[in-house]
Amino acid sequence: MIDFERFTLANGLKVIVHRDTSTPMACVNILYDVGARDEDPERTGFAHLFEHLMFGGSVNIPEYDTPLQIAGGENNAFTSNDITNYYLTLPAVNLEVAFWLESDRMLSLAFSEKSLEVQRNVVIEEFKQSYLNQPYGDIWLEIPKLAYKVHPYLWPTIGKNIDHIKYAVMDDVKAFFKKFYCPNNAILCVTGNVTVEEVKALCEKWFAPIPMGNPPKRNLPIEPPQTETRKLELERDVPASAIYKLYHMGKRADKSFYIMELLADILTDGNASRLYVELVKTQKLFSEINAFTYESLDPGIFIVTGKLLDGVTLEQADAAIQKEMTKLLTAEVEKDELEKAKNKVEAQHVFAEISILNKAMNLSFFELLGDAADANKEVEKFFGVSEKDILDESIAELKESNCSTLYYRAKTK
Amino acid sequence: MPTEIMLDRITMPGLALESKINIIQATSHSLPNGVPVYYVNAGTQDVIKIEVIFRAGSREQDVPLVAGSTNSMLEEGTKKHTAEEIASLLDYYGSFLETSVQQDYASVTIYTLGKHIDKALPILEELIKEPSFPQNELEIYLHNNKQRFLVDEQKERVVAAKNFPSLLFGDTQPYGHKTRLEEYDGVKKEHLEAFHKKYYTPGNCAIIASGRVDEKLLNKIGDYFGKDTVGVQNFEPLRNYVPHSAKEKVNFIPSPKKDSVQSAIRMGRVMFLKTHADAIPFQILNTILGGYFGSRLMSNIREDKGYTYGISSSVIFLQHAGYFNIGSEVGSAVCEAAVIEIYKELERLCNEPVPADELQLVKNYLRGNFMRSMDGPFALADRFKHIWLHNMDYSYYEKYVNALSTITAKELMEMANKYLQKESIYELVVGKKK
Numbered sequence: 001m002i003d004f005e006r007f008t009l010a011n012g013l014k015v016i017v018h019r020d021t022s023t024p025m026a027c028v029n030i031l032y033d034v035g036a037r038d039e040d041p042e043r044t045g046f047a048h049l050f051e052h053l054m055f056g057g058s059v060n061i062p063e064y065d066t067p068l069q070i071a072g073g074e075n076n077a078f079t080s081n082d083i084t085n086y087y088l089t090l091p092a093v094n095l096e097v098a099f100w101l102e103s104d105r106m107l108s109l110a111f112s113e114k115s116l117e118v119q120r121n122v123v124i125e126e127f128k129q130s131y132l133n134q135p136y137g138d139i140w141l142e143i144p145k146l147a148y149k150v151h152p153y154l155w156p157t158i159g160k161n162i163d164h165i166k167y168a169v170m171d172d173v174k175a176f177f178k179k180f181y182c183p184n185n186a187i188l189c190v191t192g193n194v195t196v197e198e199v200k201a202l203c204e205k206w207f208a209p210i211p212m213g214n215p216p217k218r219n220l221p222i223e224p225p226q227t228e229t230r231k232l233e234l235e236r237d238v239p240a241s242a243i244y245k246l247y248h249m250g251k252r253a254d255k256s257f258y259i260m261e262l263l264a265d266i267l268t269d270g271n272a273s274r275l276y277v278e279l280v281k282t283q284k285l286f287s288e289i290n291a292f293t294y295e296s297l298d299p300g301i302f303i304v305t306g307k308l309l310d311g312v313t314l315e316q317a318d319a320a321i322q323k324e325m326t327k328l329l330t331a332e333v334e335k336d337e338l339e340k341a342k343n344k345v346e347a348q349h350v351f352a353e354i355s356i357l358n359k360a361m362n363l364s365f366f367e368l369l370g371d372a373a374d375a376n377k378e379v380e381k382f383f384g385v386s387e388k389d390i391l392d393e394s395i396a397e398l399k400e401s402n403c404s405t406l407y408y409r410a411k412t413k
Numbered sequence: 414m415p416t417e418i419m420l421d422r423i424t425m426p427g428l429a430l431e432s433k434i435n436i437i438q439a440t441s442h443s444l445p446n447g448v449p450v451y452y453v454n455a456g457t458q459d460v461i462k463i464e465v466i467f468r469a470g471s472r473e474q475d476v477p478l479v480a481g482s483t484n485s486m487l488e489e490g491t492k493k494h495t496a497e498e499i500a501s502l503l504d505y506y507g508s509f510l511e512t513s514v515q516q517d518y519a520s521v522t523i524y525t526l527g528k529h530i531d532k533a534l535p536i537l538e539e540l541i542k543e544p545s546f547p548q549n550e551l552e553i554y555l556h557n558n559k560q561r562f563l564v565d566e567q568k569e570r571v572v573a574a575k576n577f578p579s580l581l582f583g584d585t586q587p588y589g590h591k592t593r594l595e596e597y598d599g600v601k602k603e604h605l606e607a608f609h610k611k612y613y614t615p616g617n618c619a620i621i622a623s624g625r626v627d628e629k630l631l632n633k634i635g636d637y638f639g640k641d642t643v644g645v646q647n648f649e650p651l652r653n654y655v656p657h658s659a660k661e662k663v664n665f666i667p668s669p670k671k672d673s674v675q676s677a678i679r680m681g682r683v684m685f686l687k688t689h690a691d692a693i694p695f696q697i698l699n700t701i702l703g704g705y706f707g708s709r710l711m712s713n714i715r716e717d718k719g720y721t722y723g724i725s726s727s728v729i730f731l732q733h734a735g736y737f738n739i740g741s742e743v744g745s746a747v748c749e750a751a752v753i754e755i756y757k758e759l760e761r762l763c764n765e766p767v768p769a770d771e772l773q774l775v776k777n778y779l780r781g782n783f784m785r786s787m788d789g790p791f792a793l794a795d796r797f798k799h800i801w802l803h804n805m806d807y808s809y810y811e812k813y814v815n816a817l818s819t820i821t822a823k824e825l826m827e828m829a830n831k832y833l834q835k836e837s838i839y840e841l842v843v844g845k846k847k
Contacts, residue, residue, distance in 0.1 A: 022457045023788050024435070060422040065707045067425045070774045072781020074706070091781050093429035100426050107422075121719025125675070129722050129742050133675040135567040209420060237670065239563035271488065271500035280553070281497075287557040309560065340504045347507025347526050350458055354789050 001376055002359050005196045009203060011212040012184025016363045016372050017199045018191040020356055026092035026192035029360035030102055031368055034180035035082040037152040037220060037298065045159020048079040049123050049168055050176050054086065056115030058105035071097040079157055082297040083368065089357060092193035096202060103206035106186065109177055116170055123165050127158050135238045139408060146232050146404045147246045147301050151223035182213020187367045191360040223248070223299060230404040237411050240287065240307050243317050244406040247302045247397050252295055253369055258381050259393040260302045264291040265341040266333055267304070267324075274337070275304075275324055285312045285320050297369070302397065314407045328394040332387035345382045434784055434814055438807055439621070439797040442631055444639030448615050450631060451797055452622040456790035459527040461624040463634065464794070465541060469519040469612035472587035476604050477596040482554065483605045484512045484519045489550040492543045496550055499536060508533045516588050517732040517802065527625045530633065538637040541613060546605045559597040567669050569677035569843040570742055577679040580664060580839050581736050583657025588734055615641050623794035654733040656683050659839070666843045676748040676844025680755060681738030682837050687730035687803040691828060693816045698828045699728050701767055701775050702758060703739055709758045710739065718754065720747045732802060737832070745845045752840065759838065762829035766822035776817045783814065
């Protein structure tokens with residue numbers, strides 16, 4: 001249970017405060033309601049590149065990291081298809097330094113050409129490191145466009161290709177900032193050894209003077225239902241073949257999400273999970289097998305993937321997974337299997353609440369979804385899922401016509 | 414809107430005066446049979462972590478991979494339960510298990526909600542005391558790890574990370590051995606049984622508990638781990654450990670991939686033990702060089718040149734040796750330039766005192782970082798473990814915090830000259846031939 005207070009500034013900035021006196025630290029999390037899904041299809045990867053530029057100095061402060069480190073702080077950020085999230089932790093006694101820094105870069109950036117040039121290169125190296133120079137790395141460039149045909153989830157957060165990053169210019173950066181980086185497109189959450197009064201005063205001082213912006217109303221193309229099975233085969237120089245099966249599912253706020261998360265646990269989480277026991281241990285077809293969901297704000301995908309053992313064909317592997325999926329369409333999961341998955345979720349929530357950073361990210365995320373208080377209702381929502389819900393959802397989602405299959409074939413030597 | 418007073422956005426808000434950092438220390442307790450338990454009772458959540466540590470690390474093994482296989486196989490079956498049953502019993506209560514092997518020790522850790530501790534402890538006991546190492550499970554384990562090994566061999570970063578310690582310590586020496594594919598075929602059930610029998614004994618064991626730990630819990634731990642006779646300590650300390658470093662300082666391994674676009678760089682050298690008088694000042698020096706986001710390596714090679722997504726350096730302390738290493742993955746075309754820049758940064762530390770503002774920044778940053786590293790019950794338990802493993806006490810942290818106030822640029826330059834001269838640095842590049 002995370003207690004919090006919430007208020008909104010006149011310029012539209014939403015603020016959440018959670019007090020935890022067991023720590024000497026404070027955490028400041030700012031979520032901007034912009035992600036890769038908001039990008040121009042011809043300029044993909046921009047939200048993420050922009051995240052890097054947010055560290056290149058703001059209008060009054062030439063460097064972001066230096067003063068924060070002087071204050072004993074540490075920070076990072078991430079960009080997803082849906083959001084861009086910046087966070088820092090520092091000794092609570094130096095909280096004002098965080099407000100000074102974060103408010104200045106919400107006010108305006110330095111827009112330095114040098115920073116743009118360098119961060120373009122850094123992001124290109126990141127692209128290479130994660131997607132090109134990694135065995136199996138390019139799978140994450142292929143999967144989105146296999147599953148999505150019109151919705152912007154069809155490109156990955158890093159961008160469709162390196163050229164989109166290479167040719168980003170300062171005018172694009174300025175326009176992006178103006179469009180999305182304003183108080184009424186952000187959620188600020190402060191957790192740790194702080195008081196609500198203190199946070200209110202700091203917000204009035206540092207954030208209230210920032211003028212309201214005019215973020216665009218989101219109007220994204222809706223992905224039409226998939227009606228027939230899709231297949232893609234790639235051949236690469238990797239030691240073992242891999243298979244990916246993607247199924248369209250609901251969005252984060254839907255019941256579908258809770259159902260599919262539990263199902264993913266039942267299928268592959270731990271040594272007693274279904275697919276692990278059946279396909280890894282008993283049939284010895286895979287060296288590893290995983291199922292998980294895209295935790296996305298618009299309708300997402302459920303992925304089942306495995307790496308094949310030597311001598312197993314992709315067709316055999318595919319048939320074995322399909323057989324397991326068919327079981328889910330014809331019979332409810334065992335009561336014990338579901339109970340187990342729910343208990344795990346509960347424990348994970350309790351463990352996650354040890355960290356003020358996790359709490360700050362969670363409260364911000366649920367506020368974006370509609371209500372920070374929902375962060376405390378998650379476990380309840382998972383516990384509300386029944387065996388029948390899983391059966392119904394499986395029948396609706398896990399059919400072959402809703403599935404895209406990627407064969408990632410190892411080149412034979 | 415507060416318009417009357419212009420807000421000063423240029424000047425950084427004043428910092429609070431350094432306050433004393435409050436370190437919650439672990440308390441020591443002894444089970445009836447003498448097995449030591451160290452515990453930290455802290456935190457707000459009803460959670461418990463129990464780590465059972467054995468001196469059963471990879472340096473004890475006579476047959477490669479046996480220490481790791483023994484440790485991982487503990488959860489693959491006992492005399493009473495199959496792997497699946499063990500996992501089910503834990504999963505059902507949301508408890509989870511972590512097995513881990515380092516060079517010097519191995520551990521089995523259980524995380525559980527306080528309310529389920531009675532379900533978790535008997536399983537923890539069973540898999541530590543009565544593993545059966547079933548043949549079928551062992552084969553699957555070895556086979557699947559062999560495949561993971563093959564995937565890793567395709568990654569420049571992993572190849573560099575595996576080969577670098579063997580350059581420093583020697584491939585046939587403890588701490589330096591590099592795993593080879595064929596070694597997976599040499600691991601037999603008998604090896605695991607013998608290793609378990611010798612090293613997973615009460616005399617070779619210590620327990621660290623953290624979270625909501627009270628007397629009741631300590632008694633329960635005693636019920637499961639405090640009754641067997643301790644017996645002899647089989648652990649034999651490494652005496653006068655001497656690394657067998659490679660002769661060649663500059664080393665190159667061609668990339669495993671044809672279409673490689675990045676090279677991995679490792680540079681570094683053998684250092685001293687954590688107990689050495691230079692350990693603390695050198696760690697501060699390391700932070701300046703490559704130990705935080707604003708470090709010189711990051712500022713130069715990522716933020717100024719854009720050669721890499723990340724570069725860092727670290728000091729690793731093992732029980733009988735220590736080493737320093739710099740690691741990065743850089744664009745193939747700029748690899749040579751990056752290595753030159755790294756040497757420049759080492760040279761700069763040797764020749765120029767660290768400017769006062771940079772030093773102050775690093776001291777403040779490390780202070781904040783130290784507070785972060787002491788935050789929460791599990792973090793506190795880890796801080797304890799990291800002194801205990803080196804036979805040190807909390808005075809180490811007092812010295813560390815003290816050094817953060819008192820260390821001077823002159824001392825740091827001495828450290829650099831003593832340890833970071835170019836001639837002493839080993840270099841390894843895994844990538845494309847020029």
